[in-house]
Amino acid sequence: MQPDISVKNLNKVYEGGFQALKNINLDINRGEIFALLGPNGAGKTTMISIICGITNMSSGEVRAAGHDIVKEYRKARSTIGLVPQELNTDSFETVWAAVSFSRGLFGKPPNPAHIEKVLKDLSLWDKRNNRIMTLSGGMKRRLMIAKALSHEPRILFLDEPTAGVDVELRRDMWEMVRKLREDGVTIILTTHYIEEAEEMADRIGVIRQGEIILVEEKSRLMSKLGKKELRLQLQSKLDEIPEELSQEPVELSEDGYELIYTFDSQQEQAGVARLLRTLGDIGVDYRDLRTRESSLEDIFVGLVHEQAKG
Amino acid sequence: MNFYGVKAIYYFEMSRMRRTLMQSVLSPVISTCLYFVVFGSAIGSRMGDIDNIAYGAYIIPGLVMLSLLMQSISNASFGIYMPKFSGTIYEVLSAPVSYVEVVLGYVGAAATKSVILGLIILVTARLFVDYSILHPFWMLSFLILTAVTFSLFGFIIGIWADGFEKLQIVPMMIVTPLTFLGGTFYSIDMLPEVWQTISFFNPVVYLISGFRWAFYGVSDVHIGISVAMTLLFLTACLAGIWWIFKTGYRLRS
Numbered sequence: 001m002q003p004d005i006s007v008k009n010l011n012k013v014y015e016g017g018f019q020a021l022k023n024i025n026l027d028i029n030r031g032e033i034f035a036l037l038g039p040n041g042a043g044k045t046t047m048i049s050i051i052c053g054i055t056n057m058s059s060g061e062v063r064a065a066g067h068d069i070v071k072e073y074r075k076a077r078s079t080i081g082l083v084p085q086e087l088n089t090d091s092f093e094t095v096w097a098a099v100s101f102s103r104g105l106f107g108k109p110p111n112p113a114h115i116e117k118v119l120k121d122l123s124l125w126d127k128r129n130n131r132i133m134t135l136s137g138g139m140k141r142r143l144m145i146a147k148a149l150s151h152e153p154r155i156l157f158l159d160e161p162t163a164g165v166d167v168e169l170r171r172d173m174w175e176m177v178r179k180l181r182e183d184g185v186t187i188i189l190t191t192h193y194i195e196e197a198e199e200m201a202d203r204i205g206v207i208r209q210g211e212i213i214l215v216e217e218k219s220r221l222m223s224k225l226g227k228k229e230l231r232l233q234l235q236s237k238l239d240e241i242p243e244e245l246s247q248e249p250v251e252l253s254e255d256g257y258e259l260i261y262t263f264d265s266q267q268e269q270a271g272v273a274r275l276l277r278t279l280g281d282i283g284v285d286y287r288d289l290r291t292r293e294s295s296l297e298d299i300f301v302g303l304v305h306e307q308a309k310g
Numbered sequence: 311m312n313f314y315g316v317k318a319i320y321y322f323e324m325s326r327m328r329r330t331l332m333q334s335v336l337s338p339v340i341s342t343c344l345y346f347v348v349f350g351s352a353i354g355s356r357m358g359d360i361d362n363i364a365y366g367a368y369i370i371p372g373l374v375m376l377s378l379l380m381q382s383i384s385n386a387s388f389g390i391y392m393p394k395f396s397g398t399i400y401e402v403l404s405a406p407v408s409y410v411e412v413v414l415g416y417v418g419a420a421a422t423k424s425v426i427l428g429l430i431i432l433v434t435a436r437l438f439v440d441y442s443i444l445h446p447f448w449m450l451s452f453l454i455l456t457a458v459t460f461s462l463f464g465f466i467i468g469i470w471a472d473g474f475e476k477l478q479i480v481p482m483m484i485v486t487p488l489t490f491l492g493g494t495f496y497s498i499d500m501l502p503e504v505w506q507t508i509s510f511f512n513p514v515v516y517l518i519s520g521f522r523w524a525f526y527g528v529s530d531v532h533i534g535i536s537v538a539m540t541l542l543f544l545t546a547c548l549a550g551i552w553w554i555f556k557t558g559y560r561l562r563s
Binding site for chain 2: 014015052053054055056073074075076077078080082084086088089090091092093097100101102103104105106107108109147
């Protein structure tokens with residue numbers, strides 16, 4: 001199946017010589033939620049800006065819904081909705097006028113029924129006649145989404161959509177994004193909240209210093225790079241790791257009352273059984289044990305740091 | 311052609327005019343009326359005729375032109391500068407609209423506002439000064455042509471400006487003096503020869519002269535030259551805008 005977004009050998013060098021994107025290759029499939037993660041300044045927004053037509057590329061080729069974003073910019077752009085990072089709105093306009101303006105700008109005839117649906121879905125219907133300047137930050141964020149959805153895009157870019165919004169609104173937005181996906185909308189999400197990507201994404205891409213360092217299905221990423229940790233609360237203090245455990249990936253806590261055993265999540269429990277048997281054999285008693293699986297955040301931080309060192 | 315896109319920009323800009331009626335319409339109308347009262351009714355009655363036209367009536371085309379130039383520049387420059395300033399320009403840049411359509415929307419709205427304002431000023435002037443229009447068709451054509459040309463010029467200023475100060479510099483420091491020295495209050499013939507020659511380097515002379523010809527059939531320069539000079543300036547503005555969009559100057563990095 002043809003990808004909804006296809007990026008080939010994309011490079012961006014700014015006037016001052018700074019290379020923001022280095023030979024990016026990326027395909028995003030129809031109807032998936034793709035999370036693009038990366039530290040500040042990694043190139044996430046630059047890439048989105050190029051795909052949406054806000055920034056010029058230096059070289060490469062980008063297609064949206066099969067259309068070249070330069071040669072067939074009208075067709076390409078009409079398929080895309082963008083929710084930018086900043087809350088850029090016209091303060092003096094009403095909610096209704098602002099959303100209607102966006103629909104017209106994208107070449108769609110007026111459709112009050114659709115605008116009404118979008119505003120209702122985003123709990124903005126009651127505010128439709130209010131000036132934007134009177135809205136709260138959370139409502140302005142919803143308005144940005146309403147504007148992006150006003151022309152019924154097939155592809156939706158959400159650049160840090162939940163930055164600065166409260167937990168409840170964040171959950172509402174996640175729900176809305178899921179509904180959009182069910183309707184067949186392809187969603188590309190950048191976020192600082194890794195739990196957001198963990199919660200929603202089908203695939204994850206990690207970008208660092210302008211390079212895509214990894215693209216993987218979330219479930220595979222979690223199992224491939226995820227770690228598990230077994231923590232054993234000891235009955236009595238240990239001064240050092242016993243000789244019998246020296247070959248195992250075991251650490252001793254600073255106070256000497258906890259043994260920490262880290263293993264790959266794919267490795268299953270064979271090592272754990274061996275560890276517990278050895279502890280019994282050498283007479284080290286424990287009063288409690290607990291396990292913890294690494295989050296996407298742990299994996300992300302690990303990946304970014306690993307690359308930075310490498 | 312993205313007709314709905316052009317319409318969206320045009321109506322958005324026109325709705326700003328409705329929101330700011332005091333600033334967009336009343337303020338320039340009142341200040342121009344003050345000129346009519348002072349130079350037309352009060353001082354004008356003590357001045358001699360120029361080219362057999364009462365002084366109060368003689369200055370009307372120049373004063374309308376002054377407002378038209380200032381408002382065309384101000385409307386168009388503000389129209390495109392504000393989205394840049396507030397960041398909402400992202401929406402226009404990411405929309406399926408061509409450069410021509412963007413210009414049609416912004417410049418069309420700015421020129422419409424200026425023409426409406428020019429006509430309101432003309433009607434209001436009738437309350438203070440008696441005047442006639444010899445060539446109404448040419449008067450309206452000149453009004454529209456000048457409004458479009460200077461709205462294009464204002465659009466360029468709005469793209470170029472990176473602060474509110476720059477937005478004001480060109481209208482205040484260049485256009486106003488050129489208009490005052492362009493024959494608004496006098497005929498170029500009344501100047502010493504050397505100043506007459508210098509005045510012909512002032513593009514506003516041709517605009518006012520042509521506009522005055524449409525009213526009274528008299529002009530400082532031939533009407534053909536006035537039209538040609540206006541069209542030349544229009545072409546220069548179009549070339550400037552074409553270059554801006556081609557290079558993405560101050561729009562796309």
